[in-house]
Amino acid sequence: MTKLHGTSRSRSARSLWALEELGVKYEHNPMPTTEAKSPAHLKLNPNGHVPVLEDDGVVVWESMAINLYLAEKYGRNTLWPPExxxxxxxxxxxxxxxxxxxxxxxxxxxxxxxxxxxxxxxxxxxxxxxxxxxxxxxxxxxxxxxxxxxxxxxxxxxxxxxxxxxxxxxxxxxxxxxxxxxxxxxxxxxxxxxxxxxxxx
Incomplete structure (x- = not known):
């Protein structure tokens, strides 16, 4: 399962764009930034920010880290060249x-x-x-x-x-x-x- 937490009106848009570009099937939780300090979300990202990616048990936060991870995993020879x-x-x-x-x-x-x-x-x-x-x-x-x-x-x-x-x-x-x-x-x-x-x- 791949799930992206965060409204597209935030830096989450960067990671949503990567997911869309890569054609990855994902669930989007359009959580507003005001809810990022909730106890449930703090378990995913202790900094209390979005986006957060959950991908087959792997949890990644920080939009650039998410995008580099997604490109390397799903975008070989497309968004992620081999060299x-x-x-x-x-x-x-x-x-x-x-x-x-x-x-x-x-x-x-x-x-x-x-x-x-x-x-x-x-x-x-x-x-x-x-x-x-x-x-x-x-x-x-x-x-x-x-x-x-x-x-x-x-x-x-x-x-x-x-x-x-x-x-x-x-x-x-x-x-x-x-x-x-x-x-x-x-x-x-x-x-x-x-x-x-x-x-x-």
Whole structure:
């Protein structure tokens, strides 16, 4: 049995996208983040967060860990290429998205969308926009002459990075100075598996 706990309105969307992309049959428990501190859920994830994956007795938490696990188990020669060097690139880009991009996007999200208007700090949001220029330029250079991050094929590296960057359209961030990034992100987010996830609870 494969079961994913967590609403698609959270980081759980990343793992739901991976499950959909891989064609894994799964049960979805669209648990809101407000229920993640319940005693039952804390037995699965002592940190009290979503997503959590249960897969044939294996329990995995942290969205990136879940996605890497799913790709390695179910996506051999598709989302998970066979070469160890490709695995290194997958780890590299997945961790890059979490450390170089996501913190700045969260700052923008909080100060332009989530926080009450009186608690928003536009200077902090603008500083985060500026801070994203360097990593986006690095991504731009890496995508030159390639369809996807590892070459011709869409892999879990693309899914993980695009999932982190999926807030960009909602935040209306301008990617015109990085056209490779702009085209790549649109292509990734337009995949049918991701569209199905966006229709979930």
């Amino acid at each position: 160890p060097a490709a695995h290194a690139d997958i780890y590299k880009w997945s961790f890059w998205a979490m450390t170089e991009v996501e913190p700045h996007l969260i700052t923008i999200l909080r100060n332009r969308v989530m926080n009450a208007p009186e608690n928003r700090d536009e200077k902090a949001a603008q500083a985060a926009v500026e801070a994203l220029k360097a990593p986006f330029n690095a991504l731009e250079e890496s995508l030159k002459g390639k369809e996807y991050l590892l070459g011709k094929n869409f892999t879990i590296a693309d899914l993980n990075v695009a999932a982190v960057m999926s807030w960009i359209p909602m935040l209306k961030l301008d990617l015109s100075s990085t056209p490779n990034v702009q085209a790549w992100l649109q292509k990734c987010l337009s995949r049918e598996a991701n569209k199905r996830v966006r229709a979930l609870k």
